[in-house]
Amino acid sequence: MSLKQKPDKPKSELVVLGAQIATNEHDLFRANDLHKLAVERGLATKHDEPAAFLRQKETKRLIEALKTRTVNSQSPVIKAVSTGPMSLRGTYVNRYILLAYAAWLNGDVYLDAMIALDAMSAKHSDNQLSASEKYFRAERLFNEVVARGSKAGTELAACKYTIPAATEALDESAVGMQLQFPGFVPTSLLETVKGKHNRTRK
Structure with missing residues (x-):
């Protein structure tokens, strides 16, 4: 009898509100993690899920603008995963949409997310030095x-x-x-x- 291997959990380097935000193979961030953390800390409600944010007219305009600027990029700006293991499902977005979502949720969430993203970018920059x-x-x-x-x-x-x-x-x-x-x-x-x-x- 062979044991089934559990699916790999999404990798994570970004830490916002003291917890990790998962990323996928395209280096997109799972917005659902940010929503869950904000709700747990009383900074958002359960109705502020990513789907509600994505329905906003301002969000749609932002996504279209990002798609126009990244037309030659191999990485999408947003990707929804609704099939497969539950641990991998969710709405994955790039850093700009994540920051916009954080600002939409709460000012404290936005500030923490911005600082965390800046720190991660600085770390990557140092690692790439020759x-x-x-x-x-x-x-x-x-x-x-x-x-x-x-x-x-x-x-x-x-x-x-x-x-x-x-x-x-x-x-x-x-x-x-x-x-x-x-x-x-x-x-x-x-x-x-x-x-x-x-x-x-x-």
Whole structure:
């Protein structure tokens, strides 16, 4: 007797109102999840389901406008799934329709959805950086840290204070940068700063 495999649950990266919003193979978001969460938190009613939103004239105009602008895209702007496993059914929409639906539901829902979508987009943008882009970003950040540390050291030296742990702190910041950006080697920068520090002491 063979066991039937359960259908895969929709993948999810977007978290709105503290819970996940499922997505499908076209990276569309399941609006039903957003409605359910809003109702559970008292920010919407059961009558505010996606179907009611999609019947609005403004929504229809938005969908038509999006279809016109994405005419060459392989991804639809909206897709209704009414067959198959219950865990996969629902109304899936792109990010713009999801945001419009969130605003239609409640201002708090809209704000949370907008922040969550922005955070997800930023995460994807960072993941798509090439190795060289990550290196140059790390080098730029490290240079900024060194510049701030050098300025602070100069100001303290002018006041005749001592900085017994300045070099150790710089080393620790370098280690932190290497952990954040694997492959980044700040050795030459550190030696330059230490060399200047030693010449100043003489």
